[in-house]
Amino acid sequence: xxxxxxxxxxxxxxxxxxxxxxxxxxxxxxxxxxxxxxxxxxxxxxxxxxxxxxxxxxxxxxxxxxxxxxxxxxxxxxxxxxxxxxxxxxxxxxxxxxxxxxxxxxxxxxxxxxxxxxxxxxxxxxxxxxxxxxxxxxxxxxxxxxxxxxxxxxxxxxxxxxxxxxxxxxxxxxxxxxxxxxxxxxxxxxxxxxxxxxxxxxxxxxxxxxxxxxxxxxxxxxxxxxxxxxxxxxxxxxxxxxxxxxxxxxxxxxxxxxxxxxxxxxxxxxxxxxxxxxxxxxxxxxxxxxxxxxxxxxxxxxxxxxxxxxxxxxxxxxxxxxxxxxxxxxxxxxxxxxxxxxxxxxxxxxxxxxxxxxxxxxxxxxxxxxxxxxxxxxxxxxxxxxxxxxxxxxxxxxxxxxxxxxxxxxxxxxxxxxxxxxxxxxxxxxxxxxxxxxxxxxxxxxxxxxxxxxxxxxxxxxxxxxx
Amino acid sequence: xxxxxxxxxxxxxxxxxxxxxxxxxxxxxxxxxxxxxxxxxxxxxxxxxxxxxxxxxxxxxxxxxxxxxxxxxxxxxxxxxxxxxxxxxxxxxxxxxxxxxxxxxxxxxxxxxxxxxxxxxxxxxxxxxxxxxxxxxxxxxxxxxxxxxxxxxxxxxxxxxxxxxxxxxxxxxxxxxxxxxxxxxxxxxxxxxxxxxxxxxxxxxxxxxxxxxxxxxxxxxxxxxxxxxxxxxxxxxxxxxxxxxxxxxxxxx
Numbered sequence: 001x002x003x004x005x006x007x008x009x010x011x012x013x014x015x016x017x018x019x020x021x022x023x024x025x026x027x028x029x030x031x032x033x034x035x036x037x038x039x040x041x042x043x044x045x046x047x048x049x050x051x052x053x054x055x056x057x058x059x060x061x062x063x064x065x066x067x068x069x070x071x072x073x074x075x076x077x078x079x080x081x082x083x084x085x086x087x088x089x090x091x092x093x094x095x096x097x098x099x100x101x102x103x104x105x106x107x108x109x110x111x112x113x114x115x116x117x118x119x120x121x122x123x124x125x126x127x128x129x130x131x132x133x134x135x136x137x138x139x140x141x142x143x144x145x146x147x148x149x150x151x152x153x154x155x156x157x158x159x160x161x162x163x164x165x166x167x168x169x170x171x172x173x174x175x176x177x178x179x180x181x182x183x184x185x186x187x188x189x190x191x192x193x194x195x196x197x198x199x200x201x202x203x204x205x206x207x208x209x210x211x212x213x214x215x216x217x218x219x220x221x222x223x224x225x226x227x228x229x230x231x232x233x234x235x236x237x238x239x240x241x242x243x244x245x246x247x248x249x250x251x252x253x254x255x256x257x258x259x260x261x262x263x264x265x266x267x268x269x270x271x272x273x274x275x276x277x278x279x280x281x282x283x284x285x286x287x288x289x290x291x292x293x294x295x296x297x298x299x300x301x302x303x304x305x306x307x308x309x310x311x312x313x314x315x316x317x318x319x320x321x322x323x324x325x326x327x328x329x330x331x332x333x334x335x336x337x338x339x340x341x342x343x344x345x346x347x348x349x350x351x352x353x354x355x356x357x358x359x360x361x362x363x364x365x366x367x368x369x370x371x372x373x374x375x376x377x378x379x380x381x382x383x384x385x386x387x388x389x390x391x392x393x394x395x396x397x398x399x400x401x402x403x404x405x406x407x408x409x410x411x412x413x414x415x416x417x418x419x420x421x422x423x424x425x426x427x428x429x430x431x432x433x434x435x436x437x438x439x440x441x442x443x444x445x446x447x448x449x450x451x452x453x454x455x456x457x458x459x460x461x462x463x464x465x466x467x
Numbered sequence: 468x469x470x471x472x473x474x475x476x477x478x479x480x481x482x483x484x485x486x487x488x489x490x491x492x493x494x495x496x497x498x499x500x501x502x503x504x505x506x507x508x509x510x511x512x513x514x515x516x517x518x519x520x521x522x523x524x525x526x527x528x529x530x531x532x533x534x535x536x537x538x539x540x541x542x543x544x545x546x547x548x549x550x551x552x553x554x555x556x557x558x559x560x561x562x563x564x565x566x567x568x569x570x571x572x573x574x575x576x577x578x579x580x581x582x583x584x585x586x587x588x589x590x591x592x593x594x595x596x597x598x599x600x601x602x603x604x605x606x607x608x609x610x611x612x613x614x615x616x617x618x619x620x621x622x623x624x625x626x627x628x629x630x631x632x633x634x635x636x637x638x639x640x641x642x643x644x645x646x647x648x649x650x651x652x653x654x655x656x657x658x659x660x661x662x663x664x665x666x667x668x669x670x671x672x673x674x675x676x677x678x679x680x681x682x683x684x685x686x687x688x689x690x691x692x693x694x695x696x697x698x699x700x701x702x703x704x705x706x707x708x709x710x711x712x713x714x715x716x717x718x719x720x
Contacts (some may be wrong), residue, residue, distance in 0.1 A: 009648055018470040019605035020648035052471055058554070058604030058648065267544070278712030319690050322471050384685045387472035387498070414500065443605075446554060447468035 002034045010062060013313050014051040016320030017410055018383045019058035019443055025067050029084070029174045035063055036172070042145075042443035044172040046113030047088060050120065051323045052410025053443035054167055060441060063172060065115055071095060072175060079180045079243040080138065085115030085173040090307075091259075097255035097299065101180040102238070104136035108354075110257070110304050115173040120407040121165030124332020125214035125236070125303070132369055134164035135362055136179045144171035144434040151396070152177075153363075156198050162430040167406055168452065169440045170431050174430040185252040187239040188214075188302040193292040194285060195237040198337055201355065202373070205233060209357055213237050214302070220281040221343060221350035221377060222274065229340055231355065232288040236302050243296065257300035262310030270317035270380045272351045280351065281325035319382025320409050324390060327358055328402035329372040335400045338375050343377060345391050350377040365427035366450075368405040376408070387411065405445065414448045428452055468556060468606060470499060475556035477502040479548045481561030481592045482534060482686070484512025486661035487611055489519065490676035491559060496523040496686050504552050506533035506544065507562070507682065527596035535562045535588025545595035554603055558596045560589045560610045563630075565663050568623040578625055585629035590636045597640060597649060605648035610637040614657045614700055618708045620714060641692060652686055654679065656696040672697060 003024060011018035021365065022040075026032045036042055041060030048055055051259035055064070068086035073079070083092060089103055089108035098100065104122045105117075112122070118140065121132045130136070141150030142163060149171070151160040163170045191212075195201040201217050209215050219231045241252055305311055305339050313321070328335045336355070355377045361370040379386060395415045397404065403420035404412050418424055428451050431440075440449060445451055469475050476499045480488045483505025492503060505513050513530040520528045529551060533544055549555060566581040567573065593608055600606030615623055616630030635652055641651030658664065658673040679696045684708055686694035695701040707715070 014471060018648055020601075020646075021604055053468065058468070059602060060482070060604070257602075286719060320471070380577055381471060382689050384688050387470075387474060387688055390472075443468050447470060 001031055002038065003030075003031070008062075009142060010045070010048070010056045011320075012055060012243055012410065013049050013050045014320045014322050014410060015313055015316065016322065017052070017053055017443075019056045021057050021060055021062045023062050023064055025064040025352070027067050029068060029141075029143070032063060032065075032172050032174055032341040033148060035061065036143060036145045036439060043442045044115060044119075044168045044320060046086065046116035046380065046428065047111050049109060049112045049116065051408045053447065054120075054407055056114075056443040057441055058443055062141050065172065068114065068174060071248060074099075076101070079182055081180060082175060082177045083114055083117070084175045086113050086289055088113050090358055093255060093299070096180060097183070100251045100253055101195060102183045102299075104130060104181050105133040106303050106344050110300070111307065113345075114176055114178070115168075118164055118173050118176060119168040121362065121364045121369075122371045122407075123358070125216045125321075125356065126206075127369055128209045128357050129213055129216070131359060132164070132362045132367060134161070134364055135366065137164070138177040138179060140176040141174045141351045142171040142434075144438040145432050145437065148174075149434070158430050161363045162365050164362070165367035166427065166443060166448070167366065167429070167444060169435075169442060169445050171434055171440065181236045181238075183240045185239045185244055185248070186255045186299050187244060187248060187296045188236045188299060189239045189243055190231060190234055190236040190282040190296060190297045190302055191294045192234050192288055194230070194232045194288040194290065195279055196230055197227060198231070198340065201229055201231040201233060202336075203331055205224050205357055206218075206357070208233065210358050211235070215356070217355040218284070218386050219340065219353040219355050219375075220285055221279055221340065221353040221430050222278045224344050228344065229337065230285060232285060234302075236297070238447065239296060248296070255299065257298070257304070257307065259308060259310050261308065263312060263314045266314040267317050267447060270319065270382075271381060274347050275413070277351050314332055315378050317382075319380065321378055321380045323378050323391065325374060325376035325405040325407040325408045326393075326397045326402050327368065327370055327372050327405075328397060328400045329370065332402065333373065335396055335402065336369050336375050338374060342389060343379070346385070348377075348386060348389070350385065352376070352378045355387075365423040366406065366421055367429070368403065368407070370403070372402070376405075381388070409444070412448070417448050424450060468554065469605065472692060473607075474628065475687075476500060477552050478553055478557045478559060479504045479506070479552060479555050479596070480559045480561060481506050481533065482560065482566070482611075483507040483530065483577065484509050484516050485563075486560040486663070486676045487656075487659065487679055488559060489516050490680035491683050492516070492520055492572040493523065493550055494677075494680045496520060496525050498684075500525050502527040504529045504531060504548050506531045506548070508532070508534050535592055536583045538588065538591050541588070541591045542595045545592070545599045548596075549599045549603070555596075555600065555606055557594075557606065558600070558608045560593055562592075563611065563663075564626075565623070566626050568621065568625055570665045571655070573625065581625055582629050585626065586632040586636070589633055589686055592635065592638055593651075597644060601644070601647050607687070608637075608640075608649070608651045610651065610653050612637065612653050612655050614655050614672040614695070614704055615653065617704050618715070620718070638693075650692070652692055652694060654683055654694045654696065655700070656682075657700050659696075672703075673698060
């Protein structure tokens with residue numbers, strides 16, 4: 001059954017490059033197939049946390065899947081959950097953490113849907129050990145324009161791997177079965193240390209990764225010269241019951257994160273500029289201990305610090321921002337340095353720069369992580385010249401055998417993207433087998449010509465449509 | 468699709484043979500441009516512009532004869548453009564003529580003709596493309612206005628008046644389109660050395676077509692809704708606009 005639709009201007013988390021689409025909200029899994037049968041292009045959307053244009057479909061129909069959020073079946077003993085794809089990691093954690101279970105992979109925010117997590121084949125601070133989310137899926141159900149299908153690593157594996165990381169363009173994931181991680185407590189044992197420069201940071205991370213499930217480094221993007229790449233490294237592991245002291249012992253699996261603050265309005269100019277970011281970076285670096293220090297932190301503090309401030313993306317002002325995230329193979333450490341140097345000399349203030357070591361690549365055709373170093377930088381848009389700087393960086397990254405992350409992208413050159421992801425043609429072929437007419441489409445897919453040269457599939461023209 | 472840095476992949480140009488259009492397309496070809504439809508009156512200059520773009524590795528370049536003064540054909544042209552180009556990222560409205568401000572040379576038909584060429588036709592084209600872009604859910608319209616329209620001067624008052632109308636129309640259209648995903652950018656160059664202005668007296672703030680193109684590129688990247696070329700004219704004309712008429716009338720140039 002299909003319900004009412006309304007016109008809406010949709011934008012990614014970076015709040016740049018919006019486009020208008022018809023939005024519908026399927027209430028049951030069966031509705032999804034009914035919508036896909038209607039004319040025009042279609043695309044599923046979750047909580048809109050992709051930074052660029054991945055969850056936009058200009059002029060088409062966007063299926064807001066967040067009402068499909070049931071936890072279908074939770075097997076506490078077996079440690080697995082079957083969940084509808086519109087369910088958020090936040091909602092899932094609130095159910096499973098008190099029962100002693102954790103998601104196998106979480107990104108830096110809890111506000112993503114399971115469907116979005118699969119479409120992006122998300123990674124977390126444990127990639128070096130646990131891989132991406134797709135490595136922990138037993139199977140999923142997919143509504144495609146040619147029918148509903150089930151697939152998994154052991155069933156229709158080609159379609160499964162095309163879907164994990166497939167940016168929602170192989171069909172609408174309607175539910176998934178995820179293997180969970182048993183935990184004893186909702187606390188993390190976290191070590192924090194700071195390093196004076198990039199070389200020290202990388203050396204320390206390479207050594208620490210073997211001993212910890214989670215690790216990540218925050219890098220001061222504005223430090224230059226001999227301070228280039230000065231960092232704060234945090235590593236973490238789930239705390240055992242025996243690690244807890246005092247009051248924490250009374251409720252070892254307590255989990256009730258809140259969002260105490262929210263950015264009330266979008267400021268007329270970006271509040272994150274070289275001055276404010278430099279001040280923040282200095283304070284953040286100085287706050288970190290000189291010698292490694294270990295403490296207990298809540299899951300939300302360790303994994304999702306930014307979720308404490310609602311709408312933080314509005315701080316970038318009316319022009320929004322983009323995130324440049326790339327990975328280069330081990331051995332290409334120079335590229336990480338070159339990118340930091342280039343952006344540091346362009347005074348591109350980046351409030352958030354995160355460095356991490358990836359483990360081996362998964363099997364998803366368009367899955368982002370490959371073994372090596374990944375660096376992610378948030379960059380304010382509306383800055384003249386940034387586009388060309390990023391084009392230069394793409395060349396350096398691609399030249400080193402690296403790639404950028406589609407879920408963060410809003411601007412890479414299509415030819416370079418195709419060079420970065422050599423399996424795009426193979427992926428497009430699998431996509432065609434379930435969507436021969438190209439019903440599923442996104443602004444990102446169009447911009448990067450992911451499915452090959454575009455076919456037209458237009459709705460009959462309508463005049464004076466409402467906004 | 469336009470990317471988040473404002474760079475278009477597909478462009479339709481109304482007035483595609485003009486020097487300014489060519490300069491703008493030249494800089495866009497260095498970024499993401501892959502498909503262009505050039506429309507204009509002079510087949511010769513369209514072909515020359517198309518040739519140049521092919522040489523700059525723009526994958527697809529097409530031309531179409533279009534006279535914006537033939538209002539009846541404009542809606543059909545916009546639909547035809549959408550059919551040929553597919554998703555249109557940017558529409559550049561660059562049609563226009565200088566005409567004359569000499570009272571002795573003016574008559575009713577010549578004023579009406581210039582008004583149609585510089586205002587009625589371009590405004591009709593913007594309307595038709597606004598409809599197409601709204602239906603596709605996003606896109607940008609870039610209109611070549613002029614500082615001459617900011618406060619009309621006796622020396623070229625007919626041209627200035629037509630640009631004043633177009634400028635106001637474009638700003639109003641841009642506001643009316645808020646929330647639709649379609650944006651309008653108004654470009655206000657000062658004196659530009661082009662074919663159109665050849666033989667005229669060159670004022671001190673004259674710029675070249677390439678300066679206008681660079682300013683348009685910067686405007687796209689910074690998400691501007693009004694672009695002055697050179698940029699400081701914004702302040703000069705902000706002051707001059709307030710000058711008493713007796714003084715304004717006597718300004719040289």
